Amino acid sequence: MEASIGRRSSPTQPKWRKVAYGGMQPGFQDNHTDESFLEDMIMNASVVKRDLLKVMLDSVSISQYVCIVALVVLVWTYTLRSSFNENSLMLLDIILLGAGFFVFLLTAEMLSFDLLLSYVLKIFFFITGVYFLSPIYHTLTRSISSDSIWALTASLLVLHLFLHNYSGSTVKAPGALENPTFTSNISLNASIVASLLIASRLPSRLHVFAIVLFSLQVFLFAPLVSYCIKKCSFRLHLCFSFGLMAATLFFVYRLHGLLFVLLSGILVFVNLLGPYWLIRIQEYKFEINGPWDEAKLCFNITE
Amino acid sequence: MSKQEKHKILMVSDFFYPNFGGVESHIYYLSQCLIKLGHKVVVMTHAYQNRSGVRYMTGGLKVYYVPWKPFLMQNTLPTFYGTLPIIRTILIQEKISLVHGHQAFSTLCHEALMHARTMGYKVVFTDHSLYGFGDVESIHMNKVLQFTLADVTQAICVSHTSKENTVLRSGLPPEKVFVIPNAVDTAMFKPVPERLSNHEIVIVVISRLVYRKGADLLVEVIPKVCRLHPNVRFIIGGDGPKRVRLEEMREKHSLQDRVGMLGAVPHAKVQSVLITGHIFLNSSLTEAFCIAILEAASCGLLTVSTRVGGVPEVLPDDMVVLAEPDPNDMVQAITKAIHILPQIDPQEMHTRMKTLYSWHDVARRTEIVYDCALRCSSQNLLERLSRYLPCGAWAGKLFCLVMIIDFLFWRLLQLWQPDSNIEVVPDIHLTNHPRDKKSQDSNMYDHLR
Numbered sequence: 001m002e003a004s005i006g007r008r009s010s011p012t013q014p015k016w017r018k019v020a021y022g023g024m025q026p027g028f029q030d031n032h033t034d035e036s037f038l039e040d041m042i043m044n045a046s047v048v049k050r051d052l053l054k055v056m057l058d059s060v061s062i063s064q065y066v067c068i069v070a071l072v073v074l075v076w077t078y079t080l081r082s083s084f085n086e087n088s089l090m091l092l093d094i095i096l097l098g099a100g101f102f103v104f105l106l107t108a109e110m111l112s113f114d115l116l117l118s119y120v121l122k123i124f125f126f127i128t129g130v131y132f133l134s135p136i137y138h139t140l141t142r143s144i145s146s147d148s149i150w151a152l153t154a155s156l157l158v159l160h161l162f163l164h165n166y167s168g169s170t171v172k173a174p175g176a177l178e179n180p181t182f183t184s185n186i187s188l189n190a191s192i193v194a195s196l197l198i199a200s201r202l203p204s205r206l207h208v209f210a211i212v213l214f215s216l217q218v219f220l221f222a223p224l225v226s227y228c229i230k231k232c233s234f235r236l237h238l239c240f241s242f243g244l245m246a247a248t249l250f251f252v253y254r255l256h257g258l259l260f261v262l263l264s265g266i267l268v269f270v271n272l273l274g275p276y277w278l279i280r281i282q283e284y285k286f287e288i289n290g291p292w293d294e295a296k297l298c299f300n301i302t303e
Numbered sequence: 304m305s306k307q308e309k310h311k312i313l314m315v316s317d318f319f320y321p322n323f324g325g326v327e328s329h330i331y332y333l334s335q336c337l338i339k340l341g342h343k344v345v346v347m348t349h350a351y352q353n354r355s356g357v358r359y360m361t362g363g364l365k366v367y368y369v370p371w372k373p374f375l376m377q378n379t380l381p382t383f384y385g386t387l388p389i390i391r392t393i394l395i396q397e398k399i400s401l402v403h404g405h406q407a408f409s410t411l412c413h414e415a416l417m418h419a420r421t422m423g424y425k426v427v428f429t430d431h432s433l434y435g436f437g438d439v440e441s442i443h444m445n446k447v448l449q450f451t452l453a454d455v456t457q458a459i460c461v462s463h464t465s466k467e468n469t470v471l472r473s474g475l476p477p478e479k480v481f482v483i484p485n486a487v488d489t490a491m492f493k494p495v496p497e498r499l500s501n502h503e504i505v506i507v508v509i510s511r512l513v514y515r516k517g518a519d520l521l522v523e524v525i526p527k528v529c530r531l532h533p534n535v536r537f538i539i540g541g542d543g544p545k546r547v548r549l550e551e552m553r554e555k556h557s558l559q560d561r562v563g564m565l566g567a568v569p570h571a572k573v574q575s576v577l578i579t580g581h582i583f584l585n586s587s588l589t590e591a592f593c594i595a596i597l598e599a600a601s602c603g604l605l606t607v608s609t610r611v612g613g614v615p616e617v618l619p620d621d622m623v624v625l626a627e628p629d630p631n632d633m634v635q636a637i638t639k640a641i642h643i644l645p646q647i648d649p650q651e652m653h654t655r656m657k658t659l660y661s662w663h664d665v666a667r668r669t670e671i672v673y674d675c676a677l678r679c680s681s682q683n684l685l686e687r688l689s690r691y692l693p694c695g696a697w698a699g700k701l702f703c704l705v706m707i708i709d710f711l712f713w714r715l716l717q718l719w720q721p722d723s724n725i726e727v728v729p730d731i732h733l734t735n736h737p738r739d740k741k742s743q744d745s746n747m748y749d750h751l752r
Contacts, residue, residue: 018463020484020592020616021659023668030668033477038467292433292468294515294589295611295628301519 042289050282055275057238061230062166063270064241067248068222069161070263072215074251076198079211089210096217097123100225107232127213134209140200149197156194160219163187168227191219310673311343311398315415316405317378319348319366323570325594326406326431329461329485331360336666338362343730345397347390349379349411363731367393371411381410383705384712390418391716395725401673403427404451407434407444413451420454420687421709425676428452429459430469433591433612445472446695450702453690456676459483459669461592462613468591474693483668484617486660487597494603494649495578504535504641507580507604509568509595510587512543517586517609522548523630524586526556528637535641536561540568540576577602582640588628590614596623601656603649607640609633619659622652684710 165184195215402419404412583599626636
């Protein structure tokens, strides 16, 4: 490189240097582009090469959650049609609570009696709170027309699914590293509001209590339970997800044919088409880094 | 070359006096030196509070403070075509031959360059900052830059790193980009005649106290250095959102007598603060070119700086100690600087700076760029539109549309207010100052007092 640049009119011409001082460099114009131009540029430094199978397996978490939400909507539909009465709903609540707690206990690593007691206490307060607030929820949307409620609930559920944190859990499990993000909080709030809106359309206070308890249990604790299962064993997670998907598809088929087609379409897209598309467009990724980047601080700023 | 033609240049930017900063002083000093070389320079910027209309500065520099108020961070509201009438009037009135825009972040600059190209003038653009590629702000900024630079005649960058950055962001061919660094007014930044005693070492920091300028690094570095070297004192000039953190650091480590906070230092007083120190510390996280380092070196201070952006190109290796933007590395660099301090002679450093950087040299090199720009062939609208199409699948067509509407609007203005109706300003030659260099320099710095 040294030999090629300086050989112009005189053999003793100095080499071009990448410096700004000293005025114009003798023998070179200001727009001289040296061979070392852009040699410090680094491309695609932090891009991860993805494997199709792994992405598909990871997308199972998404479809599992979509099925859980579909099951919740199913329960709501049956309750609104008065196919479920309040006693069966209460039974469902108790079974879910018991099962979830059981799974959590089995897969939890750090367990102590104090922790257990605090959880039991919190659940007790939660249930009591919902019971006392259910009269308010019962008459909450009396003056609003039903179709506004259905439309609002549908949009809130779509928002919930879009912003949901599929990799972790908004309700922080003991031993979890990350704090919940802003968007995951929004999604949780959207789902809670949706369940309250649905609950307010029900005939009696006990209905309201049962359905609110059911919805909140699922939306608050289902991500936590599935996170615990995933952490415990990946195979168990896969079995659980596929079982859930099969059950959901079966029940939705019994409800309505079109919804069944829609749901299976969504599941196929999320599990098969989505990963393929993601990997295809990764080829176009072009990340540029170089000496012009703003330096990253290697320490945390503590206020 | 005595038969060189003299140009009439319009400098456009949102950033000019009465604001003080890198871009502002660059435009000012460059204009003054170009006037001394015999060219005519007019500056156009937006109005600052009550300062609106036409003003004259030293040497007959005419400044148009166009009555548009800034709306965000000193930028005028981008209205695309709203500035066309006033720019057309100025260009015709002053018989401008070339438009020179400054700073990618200035909306007035982009609009002026767009209208100047529509009207067939040659344009030159100078970029003063570095931008990234990943965050939302940078992506939009780069797209706007791509639009402006798709059809620029020549471009100037202030350092080689800045040239690489600009070429990547805008897709310009590298041969079109000239590297002409900034310079420093060595007559204003003089060291003290007698050397300061080395008994107590004073480290000076003058910068805006914001994240970008590395104020958080200062918070980590200062206590470490104060503990390691008991005879070191810090003076911090400047204000900003991070000032609170620095004050807290002072309280926490009880360094009130060893760290002095001066608050915002007006530009005229910067030299008097610099000459009280031995070492200048610059901790910025990104810098295309750092004029503060030049000012410090001109005052005879040894510089310690972070190795970011264009900083390694600015000073020779014996006048600066570079460190990575990591607190421990910076502490080591400061220690090294303290050790080599006895070998530094401020007067010799100042004299050397006079040979390394000079605004007259910058003006001469810029003149070469202007000559090159004016030699380029003129193109009609269709040829120019073909340069916008490669900017992007959708963006290219959008840019073409914007330029076509601009062209139509210009034709409409020509019909409504013909060129011949606009009164041309006669050339006024002010009495020239005596041609010896010493009084030239001192005249340049007198106005800033």
